[in-house]
Amino acid sequence: MPPMLEITNLHVSADGREILKGVDLVVNAGEVHAIMGPNGSGKSTLAQALAGHPAYVITQGSVRYEGRDLLDMDPEERAQAGVFLAFQYPVAIRGVTNAYFLRSALNAIRKVRGEPELDPMDFIQVLEEKLRAIGWDDSFIHRPVNEGFSGGEKKRNEILQMAVLEPKLAVLDETDSGLDIDALQTVAEAVNRLRSPSRATVVVTHYQRLLNYIVPDFVHVLVDGRIARSGDKALALELEEKGYDWVKPEAAVA
Amino acid sequence: MTSIEARVLQPYKYGFVTDIESELAPAGLNDDIIRLISQKKGEPEWMLEWRLKAYRHWLTMPEPKWANVRYGPIDYQAIHYYAAPKQRKQFTSLDEVDPKLLETFERLGIPISEQKRLAGVAVDAVFDSVSVATTFKETLAKAGVIFLPISEAIREHPDLVRKWLGSVVPYNDNFFAALNSAVFTDGSFAYIPKGVRCPMELSTYFRINAQATGQFERTLIVAEEGSYVSYLEGCSAPSRDENQLHAAVVELVALDDAEIKYSTIQNWYPGDEEGKGGIYNFVTKRGKCAGRNSKISWTQVETGSAITWKYPGCILQGDNSIGEFYSVAVTNNRQQADTGTKMIHLGKNTRSTIVSKGISAGHGQNTYRGLVKIMKGADGARNYSQCDSMLIGDQCGAHTFPYIDVRNSSAIMEHEASTSKIGEDQIFYLRQRGLKAEDAVSMIVNGFCKEVFRALPMEFAVEAQNLLSISLEGSVG
Numbered sequence: 001m002p003p004m005l006e007i008t009n010l011h012v013s014a015d016g017r018e019i020l021k022g023v024d025l026v027v028n029a030g031e032v033h034a035i036m037g038p039n040g041s042g043k044s045t046l047a048q049a050l051a052g053h054p055a056y057v058i059t060q061g062s063v064r065y066e067g068r069d070l071l072d073m074d075p076e077e078r079a080q081a082g083v084f085l086a087f088q089y090p091v092a093i094r095g096v097t098n099a100y101f102l103r104s105a106l107n108a109i110r111k112v113r114g115e116p117e118l119d120p121m122d123f124i125q126v127l128e129e130k131l132r133a134i135g136w137d138d139s140f141i142h143r144p145v146n147e148g149f150s151g152g153e154k155k156r157n158e159i160l161q162m163a164v165l166e167p168k169l170a171v172l173d174e175t176d177s178g179l180d181i182d183a184l185q186t187v188a189e190a191v192n193r194l195r196s197p198s199r200a201t202v203v204v205t206h207y208q209r210l211l212n213y214i215v216p217d218f219v220h221v222l223v224d225g226r227i228a229r230s231g232d233k234a235l236a237l238e239l240e241e242k243g244y245d246w247v248k249p250e251a252a253v254a
Numbered sequence: 255m256t257s258i259e260a261r262v263l264q265p266y267k268y269g270f271v272t273d274i275e276s277e278l279a280p281a282g283l284n285d286d287i288i289r290l291i292s293q294k295k296g297e298p299e300w301m302l303e304w305r306l307k308a309y310r311h312w313l314t315m316p317e318p319k320w321a322n323v324r325y326g327p328i329d330y331q332a333i334h335y336y337a338a339p340k341q342r343k344q345f346t347s348l349d350e351v352d353p354k355l356l357e358t359f360e361r362l363g364i365p366i367s368e369q370k371r372l373a374g375v376a377v378d379a380v381f382d383s384v385s386v387a388t389t390f391k392e393t394l395a396k397a398g399v400i401f402l403p404i405s406e407a408i409r410e411h412p413d414l415v416r417k418w419l420g421s422v423v424p425y426n427d428n429f430f431a432a433l434n435s436a437v438f439t440d441g442s443f444a445y446i447p448k449g450v451r452c453p454m455e456l457s458t459y460f461r462i463n464a465q466a467t468g469q470f471e472r473t474l475i476v477a478e479e480g481s482y483v484s485y486l487e488g489c490s491a492p493s494r495d496e497n498q499l500h501a502a503v504v505e506l507v508a509l510d511d512a513e514i515k516y517s518t519i520q521n522w523y524p525g526d527e528e529g530k531g532g533i534y535n536f537v538t539k540r541g542k543c544a545g546r547n548s549k550i551s552w553t554q555v556e557t558g559s560a561i562t563w564k565y566p567g568c569i570l571q572g573d574n575s576i577g578e579f580y581s582v583a584v585t586n587n588r589q590q591a592d593t594g595t596k597m598i599h600l601g602k603n604t605r606s607t608i609v610s611k612g613i614s615a616g617h618g619q620n621t622y623r624g625l626v627k628i629m630k631g632a633d634g635a636r637n638y639s640q641c642d643s644m645l646i647g648d649q650c651g652a653h654t655f656p657y658i659d660v661r662n663s664s665a666i667m668e669h670e671a672s673t674s675k676i677g678e679d680q681i682f683y684l685r686q687r688g689l690k691a692e693d694a695v696s697m698i699v700n701g702f703c704k705e706v707f708r709a710l711p712m713e714f715a716v717e718a719q720n721l722l723s724i725s726l727e728g729s730v731g
Contacts, residue, residue, distance in 0.1 A: 051686050054678060075685040084686075091683050094674070095701030104697065105687035112688075144701070161687065 002067040004029045004169055004200045005050075010061035012042070012049045018059070019045045021225035029168070030197040034211055034236060035204045037222035038244040043204045044088055046222070047173040050202075051085035052078055065169065079105075080112040084167030086158035088174040092146040098157065099127065099141045102164050109165060130163040134190040152183035159190045170194075171202045176210040188213030208240040221247050279336035285309070288436055291336050295405045295439070298412055308425035308435030315429045321592040322621040322653060323561050325534065328499060335437045335470070397453050399483075400445040404472055407443035414445055418476050422505035422542045422569070430501040431538045434470045438503070441471035446481035446512075455711055457486040473504040477512035479545065484515040484711055497525075497560060502537045510545030510572065515553070517710050519718055522558035524725075527616075529588025532560025539566035540596075543575035543604075551578035552595070553709045555718040557725040560589060565623065567596030570604035570632075577606040580709040582718070584725050585618025585650070594624035594655075599632040599665075608639040611703050614650035615726055621653040628665045635665040643673045644702050646695075646726070674702075696723045 005027040012020040019042045027033050037043050049056040050063065052075035063070040070078060093101065099120070106126075107117040118126060124141070131138055136156070146154050155175055162170055172191070176184055191214050195201065203214055211219070211233060219235040220227045221244070228247050229235065239247070279290055288309055292302040317328075394401050400411060408415050425435035442458045458473070477483055500522065506514045516539075525532025535558075541550035552566040568577025579595035597606035612620040620643065628635045643652035654671060676698050684694035699722055700707070707715045 051682075053682055075682060076688050076690055079686055079688040087683065087686075091677075091679050093680060093684070093698060093701055095704040096697055101684075101687070101697070104693070105684075105689060108688040108690070108693070165687065 001029070002064070003027060004066060005070075005202075006062075006064040008062045008064075010046075010049070010063060011059045012045055013057045013059050014045065014055055019056075019225055020049070022061070023222070023225070023227055025220065025227065027169070027200045027202060029200050031218065032195065032201045032203065032214065032216045034214075034216035034219045034233075035202060035222055036206065036208070036219060036236065036239060039206070041222040042225045043206075043222055044173055047085060047088075047171045047202070047204050050078075050171055051075060051083065076108070079165075079167075080109050082166075082168035084162050084165055084170045086155075086162060086170065086172040086175050088177060090146050090154045090158055092144070092149070094144055094147055096145050097142050098145055098160075099124065101145050102127065102161060105161075106164055127164060131160070134159070134163050134193050136160065136186075136190070151178040152180070155179060155183070155187055156190075159187055159194075163190065163194060168198065169200050169202070171204070173204045174206060175203070176205055176207065184210060185213060208236045211236045223247055277336075277338045278334050281334050282331045283309075283333070283335060283437065287335050291437060291439060294336065294338070295408070297405075297408055300412075300416060301408055304420070304425070305436050308432050309437075311426050312429065312432035312436055315432060318429055321563050322619070322623075322655075323563060323590040323592050325497070325561055325590075328497075328534070330433075333499060336439060393453065397450055398447040399450060399452050400443065401456055402443050404441045404443040404474060405439070407474075411443075411445070414476070415443060415474065418474055418505070418507055419472075420505075422507060422540045423503050423538050428538060430536045431503050434472060434501050434503045434538070438470045438472035441473040441502070441504075442475070442485075443473070444475040444483060444485065446475075446477045446483045448478040449480040450478075451481065452483040455484045455486055457488070469498070469500045469502070471502045473502070474507075475505070475514055475516070476507045477509065477514050477548075479510045479512060481509075482513045482515075485517070486711060486714055487516070487518045488521070488714075488717075497532055497534055499534045500536065500559075502539075504537070504539040504566075506541035506550055508541065508543050508545060508548035508550050508575075511547045512545060513549040513551075514541060515551050515711075516541070516566075517714060518552075518554040518556070519714060519721065520554065520556045520558055520562075521721055521725075523560075524558045524587065524589050525560040527587045529560065529617075532589070533558065535559035535562045535564065537564040539564060540569065541567070541577070542569045543572050543577060543601075545575070546572040546601075547574045548572050549576040549578075551580070551709065553578075553580040553706065554582070555706070555710070555721065556581070556583045556591065556593065557721050559591075562589075562591040562593050565594050565596050565625075567598070567625075568606065569598045569600065570606065570635075571600045572604075573601040574603045575601055576604070578709070579606075579608045579610070580706040581609070582611045582613065582703045582706045582722070583620060583622075584613045584722065585615070585620040586725055587616040587618065589616075590619045590621075592621040592623055594622045596625040597627070597637060599626075599628045599635040599637075601632065603634040604632060605635075606637045608637070608641075609705050609709075610639075610641045611706055612641070612643045612652050613646065613699060613702070613722075613726070614643065614652050615646035617649045619651045619653070621655065623655045623657075625657040625659070626667065627657075627659040628662050628667075630661045632662050633664050635662060637665070637667045639667075639669045640705075641669075641671045642702065643671075644699070645673065645675045692723065692727060695726055699723075699726060 003026045007023055007025040010020055010023040035043050058071055103123040110117055216233055219231050221229045288305050423431050425432050444456055446452050508514050522533035522535055543550055550568050556562050570577050577597050583591045583593050585591050595608055610622050612622055614620040622641050626637045641654050645652055680698055681694045700719055707718055710718055
C-alpha cells in the first residue's frame, strides 16, 4: 500500500517570498506525526498548502496523497478525497448554522463517494452519534458557524467537524494555541478517540504540551522551511528542555 | 481565487426579445399622447383630467438629482409612452391569446397556462402596457376579491378607484410620480372586502419588451377592515443597449385590522459588465396604515436594474399600526442602487421594523437611505432598524444614510449596522470542507440574507435564493 501522504522536496512561496525550502515527509495510515518549529519556520504554511490555500504558491516539488497528485486537486476535491484541515484561526460564517453547514459539507463528500445525501432529520441523528463518540454535548449544533464563539469553542468546533466528516488525513494547525489546560485536554481526548488504523494525523504545534495528550509516533522539527530533524516523542521532550536553537545548526548543515 | 475569477458570469437569461407585432405610439410626451393613452384605455373623463393635471404639474418640476447614483440625461421626448402587442380585443380564455405571448411567459416561468393554474397562484401578467390575462377571476370573485388590471378597474369600478387613487402618492409627490400619473398604462388593482382573507397569493408579472419604451405601471391595493392579502410582484426585461425607464407607482391602503403583504422579486436587465444598457428602476411605493391595528409589510429582493431608486415606505396613521421593510439589494458589475424606506409614525403605539441587506460586488455601488420620522403626536412609537452591507471584492462600494427625525420623547429607537466582506478565507474554509466555490458564495450570501428571505412567501424564497446565486456568479475576487 502506498503511503497516505508523500511530500517530496516541497518549495512553497507566499507574497513572493519562499517559506518552505524543500520539505520531505512520509506519513502512513494509522500514524500520528507532530510538526514542531519556531515561529516563521513554515509550519502553518505547510498545513495550508496541503489543504490548497490559494495564497500559497508551489514552486517546486510534489505531494502524493494515496498515490494521487494532491497539488493538482482543487481544495474541495482534496476535502472530498478525505483531507481535513483544522484551522488555526477558524472564520465565522454569519447566519449559517453548524448543522446546516456540516450537512452540506458531508453531503458534498457523500455525493462524490456515490453515497445518498442525508436529509436534516437523518443528519441530526448522525451528528448526535458523533458527539457521543467524542464525548461532547449538542450545544453547538444550531449556533451559526463560529460566530460569537470563544477561542476554545472554535477549536472544539473544528474537531467536531472532523468527527462528522471522517477524513483519512487530518491536519491540525496549532489546534492548541490559545487554549487553557481543560480545553486542551477536551480537544486532545476527542482527537484520540478518532484515531484509527486507517486514518493519519499530522499535528502542527509550537509547544510540546499538546503532545502529552496526543502522543505522536513521529516528531519532525521544521526550521527555516526545512525539516531539520526527525525522531519520536522523545525528541519533543528534548526540544522542550533545550529550545529550538539547539536544532538550528544542523539545519544549516542540511 | 483564480479559479473563481475564471468562472464566466451567467448571462442574463431573461434577455430575449419576443418577436411579436406591437402597436407603438410615436415617441414624445405631450397632451395628445396622453389623450391617446386615455382613449386606448377607454377611460372616463375624470381619469383623463387627472392625467392632464399631473402632466401640467410635471412640466413645472425640476428633475431630482440628489440620489447617490450617476446616469446620463434622460430624453423624455425620445420615449414611446404606449406600446401594446397587437391582438384581438377581449378574450375569455387563454386559447385566444397570441401563443407567442404565452410562450414568452412560459419561458419566464410564469404560471399562466392552464396546467399551472393548479399551482393556485392568480397571475396578472403585464406585457408592455397591457395586462395579457388575469386568471382566477371567478375564484376570487366568489370571495368578493377584485383583482384586475387597473385599466379594467377604472372602467368597471370607477368609484372605488377614484376614491383611493392618489390618496397615498399624490400626483405632485415627486417628479417620477407626476410622470407616472400622467402616462401610466397599466398595473394591478386589488380590492379585498371587509373581513376577507384573500384565498390565494396574488401575483403580477411585468415585462418590458418593445424598444425605447418606458414602463409606467400603477398599482393600487385596498384592504378593507379585517382583511388580508399577500401580493407578489416579479419583473424582467430583455437585454438592450439603451437604457429603459421604469417609473412605477404602487399605493397600498390598509384599513382597521387589515394586513397587506407586498413582496417583490426584481430582476430587470442590469446592463452589461461595462455598464451599458439596463433598466432605470425609479419607483414610488408607499403604504398607508390608515386603520387601527393595521399592518403593511414590504419585502423586496432587488437583483436587477442598472439603477434602482426606490423607498417603499409606510405611513403609520392608525393607532397600533405596524410597518415592515425587509430588503436584499444586489449591485454587481456597474449597477447602482439608492434604496431604502420611509417609516412615518403618526398614530399612537406604532411600530416599524427595517431590515436591509445590501450586497455589493464588481464595481457595484449600493446605498441604503432610510427615514424614520416620529411625529409629535406619535406617543409610544418604536422602531428597530438593521442595515447590513456585504462587500465582495475590493472595487465595490456600500453607503448608508440613515435619517432619524424624532419629535416625541416617548419614542424608542434601535439602530444596528454592520459591514462585512466575503473574503478568500471564508470561501477557502468552506471549500476545505468539500463545498464548491459557487456553493460557498451562495451559502455565505444566503446566511447573510436569511432574515429577509424568511419574510418572503415560501415559494418565492426559493426563487429569490436562486436569483441571488445567479446574479453573484463570477463576483468573488
